[in-house]
Amino acid sequence: MTTQLKVAIIGAGSAQFSLTMVKDLCLTQNLRGSHVTFMDIDEERLGMIFRLAKRYSEQLGSNLTFDKTTNRAEALQGADYVINTAYVLGHVVEANLRDLCSRYGYYHFGGALGPYHQFWLMLSVAHDIERICPKAWLIQVGNPVFHGCTLMTRETSTKIIGLCHGHYGYLEIAARLGLDPAKVVWEAPGLNHNIWLTKFEYEGKDAYPLIDEWITTQGEEYWRTHRARSTHDAQMSRGACNEYKLYGLFPIGDTVRRGGWWYHSDIVTKKHWFGEPFGGPDTHIARPYFVKNLEKTVAKMLAASQDPKADLVETFGATQSREQIVPIMDALSFNNAGQFQINVPNKNGKLQGIPENVVVEVPARIDADGVHIQDFTQLPPRILLNHIYPEWIEMERDILAFKSGDKSMLLWQLLNEHQTKSYDQAVVLLDELLNHPEVREVEEFEKFKPEELISEYFKYPKKI
């Protein structure tokens, strides 16, 4: 291994993400001499991030070098790390699909076709890596991490780590309780966007009683008066606390958003559970606001990239982010070991009750020898049965639908959406969705037919 690593960022036009990575590379001793290749199909965004990164890095005095390409195979040549942040449909198409579904009586529902497009992209990136740079690590940050990483690790030999920010939700709990985060010991294993606080200790003692006390003495007042500071500010919402009481452990991060349909049936219900003014991140109020903010950030970055006099360090800061990507590279390539929360296959069945060929989100130590899943407190049966198994099966359905091209699977998923009122409603909506010009790529999947390909995934459960 040379000390100059090559890092390829797929979907680099996610400008804020890319610039944050560049910042972290600049601020990490072992990595400040790396080469970064930006890849995106959007040339304008690609140019923007290339110019910004170059100037920012020079201003900070790092030795990072850069190039850019719209050709994925080219970007992967000689890569040590591939960061996949790409999202196929994008916010505009997503909004269009939600509009379509709302005409059929669904509230804020996108029609359950999402993963298919992402599977297509993810799998082809992982296959390209296998072929072009087989020693590279793929860091998957584009969603769905759970589904996509499971599919890719089953179908390719590419080394993959999936990452997410959700687990930082424990910090919001600590902050709300007035605890020093440095003294908190926590564990939150599960599936991505479905993780549960199995351990929460403060100064060596179980801190769950502090949560209970907060709910009893301050909960109602907080839920009545708190106004979310961002669309995703829901960690201490009434909904999150209800999930805790219903399941027995506190849901962390995006898990809060994934509670049962009864938290999400309409905007009044959502505001009851997730508070004002957004009703949680998944409402007709929150989502456009969130997307608008992203657009503002891009506009700000575009302006800075076009103004040669702009002080980029002043604009974007120079403190290391809490992203795990660069520290993980530092651990893998330079043995600067660390503790992380990652998504990897459930090797040796570390998360009990889940097959080994399913990707789980777990604490791991990473060093030059690779990834070592740590021991952790297991999830109780109640959470496995009510929250983890249903999502595991749903993921298997998504993968089967993708691999078999069997549209009856899509119909079945739509029928089982709680908002669906009749068989005919689902049939008509599915037809419209599949003929929507922007999701026509789904048709492509029909070339995959043989269900048999999949059956190997169902061979596991012998009792130990």
Next chain:
Amino acid sequence: MTTQLKVAIIGAGSAQFSLTMVKDLCLTQNLRGSHVTFMDIDEERLGMIFRLAKRYSEQLGSNLTFDKTTNRAEALQGADYVINTAYVLGHVVEANLRDLCSRYGYYHFGGALGPYHQFWLMLSVAHDIERICPKAWLIQVGNPVFHGCTLMTRETSTKIIGLCHGHYGYLEIAARLGLDPAKVVWEAPGLNHNIWLTKFEYEGKDAYPLIDEWITTQGEEYWRTHRARSTHDAQMSRGACNEYKLYGLFPIGDTVRRGGWWYHSDIVTKKHWFGEPFGGPDTHIARPYFVKNLEKTVAKMLAASQDPKADLVETFGATQSREQIVPIMDALSFNNAGQFQINVPNKNGKLQGIPENVVVEVPARIDADGVHIQDFTQLPPRILLNHIYPEWIEMERDILAFKSGDKSMLLWQLLNEHQTKSYDQAVVLLDELLNHPEVREVEEFEKFKPEELISEYFKYPKKI
């Protein structure tokens, strides 16, 4: 083993069932000298079946002997076979619970508390057998066979076979297609009430094309004109054929009734899928009619039992039934081997994709050496994911709720009923259900608390 076997029937007041068994015993050479003990908590019914069985058997000239008791432990003394047909709640309480639920806006829904009472009874019978007559076979015919047999085989060492009539549905398909049933080769594995026709051959050739042809050329006419001859006459209904198209294999017997919520949302929908005049067996029209017929049968039996001049053989017939119970005894005790469709633990993972400690419905050869699950055509992933896994998880939830006494599990199940419209609706209904005088026994379950007891059930899935 003596040649005189002792057979104990628990819940013997299910009069028609008991008399059919007596008939089969009379007509089976090896078993016509057996001793039968009737046990029931209803003394009147018990007296009735005792008198009927005695006279019927004498009239047929068998050497069967009988006694009766309301004491279960006494009934089990020295038993070689225990037949458990008991049902705790009964039709009247069931109807009352449905009435209660309908006041909360549910159509023909019983509130999802059913299994808890049955678990209680089944488990105590299996424990009693373990203690009193540990060499006896328990033949479980009272529902829910799938849930109950899984619980009992996990918790006790009692030898258990669960039986059902549902698989005979293949005969209705054959009859509708005009096929000679003797020339049909079939397989329909799965879980009880969730079995699928994986093999259907006629004169050595795949007969599925005959089903397809019937649907295309005669389906619509049949669905328009056919009037169900009984509440359960739904094997060739539009609903059954739709399930076949949606899942790829034909559902057999009670499986037809278990399709997704979209077949069952109201009486108009049910009649669309399951035909006139009942809309399938689970409607406000069919169920009272079904129960009334049962009552008529009991009245007829009571009259016959009170009329010493009644010719019982003329009234009840003298041809062997198609019940599997007596032939299974003949196979186990006298090595008169046979082929059966039974419910037993999934030993050696014969039904692929399902843990070994779950009871499956499969074809088996039975002889003096015991039960030998046969090879059979496996279920495809689409059916596993959409029909089998969800029900497996639901069963695990029922067992966990029963063992832990955790009411939040009951709430969760109610919330996930498609007819539930809001969180509050489920909470208020659950509260009413739990305080319903006739289901108060549920409270008893709260003495079971430790969730840990259950965790061993979730330790299986290492990938092979």
